[in-house]
Amino acid sequence: MPEPGPSWDVVADIQLLLQFHFMQNAFLAGTLVALLAGTAGYFVVLRGQSFAAHMLSQVGFPGAAAGVLVHVSPVLGLIVFCVGAAVGIAAIGREVDAGQRLESAAIGSILAFSLGLGFLFVRLYGGSAQGIYAFLFGTILGITDRDVQLTFAVALVTIASLAAIGRPLMFASVDPDVAQARGVPVRMLSLAFLLILALSVAITVQIVGTLLIFALLVAPAASALQLTARQGRGIALSVALSLAFTWLGLALAYFTNVPVGFFITTLAFVFYLAVRLVKTRRTVVAPA
């Protein structure tokens, strides 16, 4: 019997996709990460912290390398570096206007320094760069059952935390002065959000890779926010898009042997581009 390929029979295709255990795990972990990133990403984009998310998804690289170097778990190094960076940005502060500029300058500096450290640790380690490569681009097709369980726990904690602080976080994000006068702990929430983001990124990044986390944290939410200004719908759409890009990306990768990361990032980017183009045309033709 020849190697089975995709057909127009969707049920048969899904059976094909899920016939191996590693693909089942990839779908499970991918789904959980998409749920997590779609939800957290809505707040990332709303708060204008895409650059912070970018930094958090990369700043763990020297942490992981340091972990390997001193023979502790790379996850521990990841967590230390991500949390340290989150506290670093929050300490810079987010005052109106100037704070945004201060924040992005601080992020740029921290990110460059962390990449420099990463190179140093890799050189000191002197071993194969294979592990580092896996870290950056993900090993979503080599996920163990334990990884799936860990991802499940992280997704659960992250989404539950966001549900708990979501409303005041929204208030603090869109109208910090009024929120503060109404008794919302604005700076504490800013730090709390970055810490939630840092911890969830640190743990999931070594499972699905930097590239995927960052792609799913920004592009689906950015598209969703362009399509609706309703909060509930925005979060739901952001999650739905994350799931669609992840599932489709995994399926395409399985049938074509092209890396998953390429498909998921491309789908997310093309969709975002299309949304922006349609929106721009609409504004030019009929200004609101």
Added chain:
Amino acid sequence: MGALQLDHAAARLGGRLIWTEVDLEVQEGEFVAILGPNGAGKSTLLKALLGVVPLAEGSVRVFGRPVRRGSDEIGYLPQRRRFDPDLRIRAVDLVRLGLDGERWGMSLPSPAKTNRVAEMVELVGAAAYQDRPIGELSGGEQQRILIAQALVSGARMLALDEPLESLDLNNQQAISELIRSICQTRGVTVLLVAHDINPILPFVDRVVYVAGGHLLSGKPQEVIRTETLTALYGTPVEVLHTSDGRIVVVGQYEPVTHHPDDH
């Protein structure tokens, strides 16, 4: 009952004494304009009664009780220019945040709350654009939404920090009229910080002038006079009346007339 009472109050910001020996009483339902040069402590006065800036000396009471941050009785509109044009949140959702945005946990559907928000949106005349993203609204439309947000939790006092700033003359007029009508029909006490007295002159009951570390209150024609302001500032200033009825204060650190390129 007094809506606001300050006794021998003093405020300090970053170690600098902003104003001292302030005694002020505002009655319920009064519309009071707070005037004075930049940096004199007008915004600090509002923040003191919101409980955001603690007093260095003396006491402040709102509706007979000591102030506390997050009180439902005061609606606050901070000084700002505009919302970010890219902020994609519906105007009506912003009003809703004024009702329960400080609470933890998820927001569940509540017809009572939805009705309350709708009532306020209607009151400020913003129903037509309540579903549009706040960033896409004009300055006047944004101010109406923010006034609805300030009122929605049942506020009996509005603390408005330069709500007319960066609005054109028509909108300054329309927003002033709206505030006056809320004040009269709902008995809401209004404290409005202004850079320029002229757009609100026909509407206010009283002005409070903050300058030179002190505060002076009274009817506009009593306070905004060359002699009284010169005494308050401690340096010569002159109050001029233009032929079209506008009041211009000259000789202070910077003129009180409107500067479009301010900040």
